[in-house]
Amino acid sequence: MTETEFKGQDFEKSLTDATANVAEFDDSERSALRRFQQILHSTPSLVPLIVLAASLIVFGLLEERFFRAATLTLIMQQIAVVGILGVAQSLVILTAGIDLSVGAFAVFTSVVMGQFTFRYGIPPAISIVIGLAVGTALGAINGWLVAKVKLPPFIVTLGTWQIVLAANFMYSANETIRSQDIEAEAPILQFWGTSFKIGATTATLAVLLLIAIVIIMAYVLRQTAWGRHTYAVGDDPEAAELAGVQVKRQLIQVYALAGFFTAVAGWVMIGRYGSVSPAASTGQIGNIQAITAVVIGGISLFGGRGSILGMFFGALIVGVFELGLRMLGTNPQLTYLLIGVLIISAVATDQWIRKISG
Amino acid sequence: MEPILKARGLVKRFGKVIALNNADFDLYPGEVLAVIGDNGAGKSVMIKSLSGAIRPDSGKVWLDGDEVAFSTPLDARKQGIETVYQTLALSPALSIADNIFMGRELRKKGPLGTILKQLDRPAMNRFAREKLTELGLMTIQNIAQSVETLSGGQRQGVAVARAAAFGSKVIILDEPTAALGVKESRKVLELIQQVRDRGMPVVLISHNMPHVFEVADRIHVHRLGERLCTISPKDYTMSDAVAFMTGAKEAPAQEAA
Numbered sequence: 001m002t003e004t005e006f007k008g009q010d011f012e013k014s015l016t017d018a019t020a021n022v023a024e025f026d027d028s029e030r031s032a033l034r035r036f037q038q039i040l041h042s043t044p045s046l047v048p049l050i051v052l053a054a055s056l057i058v059f060g061l062l063e064e065r066f067f068r069a070a071t072l073t074l075i076m077q078q079i080a081v082v083g084i085l086g087v088a089q090s091l092v093i094l095t096a097g098i099d100l101s102v103g104a105f106a107v108f109t110s111v112v113m114g115q116f117t118f119r120y121g122i123p124p125a126i127s128i129v130i131g132l133a134v135g136t137a138l139g140a141i142n143g144w145l146v147a148k149v150k151l152p153p154f155i156v157t158l159g160t161w162q163i164v165l166a167a168n169f170m171y172s173a174n175e176t177i178r179s180q181d182i183e184a185e186a187p188i189l190q191f192w193g194t195s196f197k198i199g200a201t202t203a204t205l206a207v208l209l210l211i212a213i214v215i216i217m218a219y220v221l222r223q224t225a226w227g228r229h230t231y232a233v234g235d236d237p238e239a240a241e242l243a244g245v246q247v248k249r250q251l252i253q254v255y256a257l258a259g260f261f262t263a264v265a266g267w268v269m270i271g272r273y274g275s276v277s278p279a280a281s282t283g284q285i286g287n288i289q290a291i292t293a294v295v296i297g298g299i300s301l302f303g304g305r306g307s308i309l310g311m312f313f314g315a316l317i318v319g320v321f322e323l324g325l326r327m328l329g330t331n332p333q334l335t336y337l338l339i340g341v342l343i344i345s346a347v348a349t350d351q352w353i354r355k356i357s358g
Numbered sequence: 359m360e361p362i363l364k365a366r367g368l369v370k371r372f373g374k375v376i377a378l379n380n381a382d383f384d385l386y387p388g389e390v391l392a393v394i395g396d397n398g399a400g401k402s403v404m405i406k407s408l409s410g411a412i413r414p415d416s417g418k419v420w421l422d423g424d425e426v427a428f429s430t431p432l433d434a435r436k437q438g439i440e441t442v443y444q445t446l447a448l449s450p451a452l453s454i455a456d457n458i459f460m461g462r463e464l465r466k467k468g469p470l471g472t473i474l475k476q477l478d479r480p481a482m483n484r485f486a487r488e489k490l491t492e493l494g495l496m497t498i499q500n501i502a503q504s505v506e507t508l509s510g511g512q513r514q515g516v517a518v519a520r521a522a523a524f525g526s527k528v529i530i531l532d533e534p535t536a537a538l539g540v541k542e543s544r545k546v547l548e549l550i551q552q553v554r555d556r557g558m559p560v561v562l563i564s565h566n567m568p569h570v571f572e573v574a575d576r577i578h579v580h581r582l583g584e585r586l587c588t589i590s591p592k593d594y595t596m597s598d599a600v601a602f603m604t605g606a607k608e609a610p611a612q613e614a615a
Contacts, residue, residue, distance in 0.1 A: 042504075224475045225463035228456050235449040242411060242447035244432045244461025304451045 040353050044298045045310035047349055051296075051342070052313045052320065059324035066324060069201040075319040080192075080206035081106070081272055081282065082289045083315040084265040086297070087213055088139075088258035089290035090311045094221070095234040095254050096303025097146060097153030101138070101161040102262045103286020107278060108168040109135040109266035114177040114276030117186045124186035132263045138164065139259015143252035157287075165283050172278040179274030193271025206268045213261070214312045221308060230254055234303025292339060293318060296346045300354070317342065360423055362387045362559055363408065363439070363528050368417035370403050377403040378414060379583035385528065385561055390554050392570040393563045395580030395603050401563050402444070402532065404580065408561075409441040409530055410434035421527065432461065438527030442534060446517040450506035455479070455486040457505055458520045489523045490515065493549055511542030518546060522553055529553060530561040535569055547573055567596040579603050 040046055060067045085102045092099040109131040116127035138160065145156040182189050192206040221227035232240040233250050241247045265286075270276055282289075297314025299306025318339060325335045365383035369376070377400045385391050395401045406412035408419060410428030419426050421437055428434040431441065448457050464478040464485075465471035471478065483501045490501075493515065505513055514534060521529050531550070535543040543566075550560055550573050564570050570577060571591045579586045579602045586602060587609040594610075601607035 219474075223477055223479075225465075225477060226475070228452065228460070228463065228477070231452055232449040232456075232460060235451045239445065239447040239449055240460070242431050242441075242443055242445075243449070243457070244435055246430070246432070304449070 037353060037355075040349075044300075044305060044353070045307045045313060047346070047353075048297045048310050048313035048317060052317050055317060055320050055324070059320060059327075063324065063327050066327060069199060071323065071327075073198070073201050073203040073207065075316065075323050076207040076210070077204050077272070078323065079293075079315045079319040080204070080210045081265050081269050082286070082293055082318070083210045083312060084213060084261055084268060085282075085286050085290040086293040086311045086315050087217055087308060088261035088265070089287075089294045090297075090299055090306070090308050091217075091230065091254050091258045091261075092153065093234075093291075093294050093299050093301060094230055094303060094306065095251060096237075096301075097234075097251075097255075098157065098291070098301070099142070099153065099255075099258055100157040100287045101142060101164060102258070102265075102290050103282045103284065103288075104161045104165040104168065105135055105138050105259060105262035106266040106269060106286055107280050107283035108138075108164045108171075109263035110269050110276050110280070111168055111172045111266075111278050113189060113267060113270065114182070115172060117189065118177055118181070124188045127186075128188065128267060131266060132260060135263025135266065136256050136260040139262065140252055140256035142259065143255025146255065147248040147251035161287065168278050168283065174278055176278070177276040182270065182275065189267070189276070190271045190274065192268045193274065204271065206271055209264075209268065210312075213264070214308055217308045226250075226253075231304050234305075236304070289318070292343060296339075296342050298346060298350060300350050301347070302354075305350075305354070314346075359386055361385055361420070362422055363561075364420040365404075365408060366418050368404060368407055368414045368419075370400075370407060370412060370414045376583055378407065378417075381417070381580070381584045383408065383578070383585065384588075385559050386576075387559055388554065388557055389575040390550060390560045390562060390573050391576050391578055392574035393561060393578045393580055394565070394567075394570060394599060399580045399603070400583040401580050405441070405530055405532055405561070405563055408434075409439055411441075411443075435461075435524070438525060439530065440521035440525030440528070441530040442514075442517045442521045442532060444532045444536065446513055448505045448513060448517060451504055453502045453504055454490075454508075454516055455482045455501050457516060458482075458486045458489070458523065462524070485523070486519075489519045493519050493522065493545075493552075510537050511539060511545075514538055514542065514546065518549060522549070525558060528559055528561065530563075532563045533565065534562070535564065535566055543569065567599060570599075571596055579609070581605060 065071065085106060088102050089099055112134050113127045113131035116122045116130055117124045142156055142160055145151050146153050192204065192209055194205045195202045196205065221230060229240065229245045229250050232243070232245055233247050237247050269280060269282060273280065293315035294311050295301065295314070296317055297306065297310035297312065299311055321338055322335050326332070361384040363383070363385040365381065368378045368381040370378040381400065381404050383404060393401050393405070403412060407414040410431045410433050413429055421439070426437060449460065459482050464481050466476045466478045470476045487501050505516060508516065514537065518531070518534060534546050538546065547569060550562060554560055562570065562574060574591055577589050577591055577599060579589065579599065581603055589599065589610065598607065602609055
């Protein structure tokens, strides 16, 4: 060792007497707020849960019929399709992407399930499997374009939204399959619309399916390596790649799984509306509805933060507002106005929570 | 003695820029090899070629005598080369344990793990805590806290702990002390010596001459995309080393590499 080297390290000798604390900040004044921020940071679904509870209480006080079981199960039935699309959307947004094609995929796959059964005489159960496969394949195409061709998710899904929606009208010749025909010849297509009794009220199987999907995906995202990788890819793709995550493969899988869930939503739509209609409004606005649920549910559009459970609460909040305001007899536009306010507040809250790292 | 990690004739071009121009590299078992060089000399590109993050246009790499060609960092990791990148490659929103096990998570035993693929969080947390304590690098209360809530030094500690925990043949550290304070740098240097004492060779890329001269057994001087020379810190001063890497002084006649 050389002479210079000892000089270079000499200044460190005084360290032995130094205080062990690296830095201290006096934050006693704002500590309650900070602690709240920290709790929200570690449990992102808490915000939508609080909003949901508050809106339930407010509507319950304003309208006594609101708290009946029938009202609450009706909300669940109404959000089933949007909720499942929201699961698909959540997966994509967690990877810092966005999926504008979910609604179009849902309508197209429902048309595939219907047309394969009625036009080609394929057994409905097999048509359903084909529909689910078509949804998964379409999702995989989105994923391939995003991961391998490196196109922005917004552009890719803006394109596939239009392509699939147009293909949907062309393929179906804009022809609706009537509810009675489905009921008589292929009731399994309407399976998720089957109602059952809980207590004094009835609900549809679609409600149970939505809850099951939310629980399963919450488990997958939290408790499996695949879920952690999905978050890591959305958080910082370069870091994830260097840490040993196969980012491209993960992205394709995420988009494919999202595509699968859009097809599940397509199947649920047949049960919900009875008929198979290529002109269902979901094709045009399903994507925005799903993004709304995701954003109000506290999932960050920058990726890597948030939970499926939050999205579920977000979808419920929208459902509560829609039905609650209708029961109060207000101008229907008020619903959209308030949802707009919620969206902006949710993103503002997300920004505030993220500041914890700054 | 055979090098544990050896490279010959590495070439990498980015458009018209030649980042690596027939670069050679040798790392011997049980040593700390420092890699120094001016900004833009191609140190990082060479290291990334050895760790699988970049695929060189040509040239060969041998690990333990066997020729290897890594196409991803995962390939290199599977063969026992762990790298701590300058950017640390941590996911800020995920927990310390999640980060340490990223890409090689532990699953629960039995059907919970094989069928439901459930992560064995208790085991992962225990292991992560053990490794961090072993390195004495930090005082973290909650192993489940997200990495973004940690200080710069603590983050560095997590990244180094990850490499030290899983590296079986070579550990590469890219500028590990660049973002650290005096005390944290000291910890990292102690850690490097600790790892070497366990028999694990370490590659240290650094701009900090005092740090390099303190821990390195040999110094690889990189200049204009290739290895200029390899010197021993015992034979040269820091000013010599700086003179070599900036081209202010002719490189010494090469000793046996």
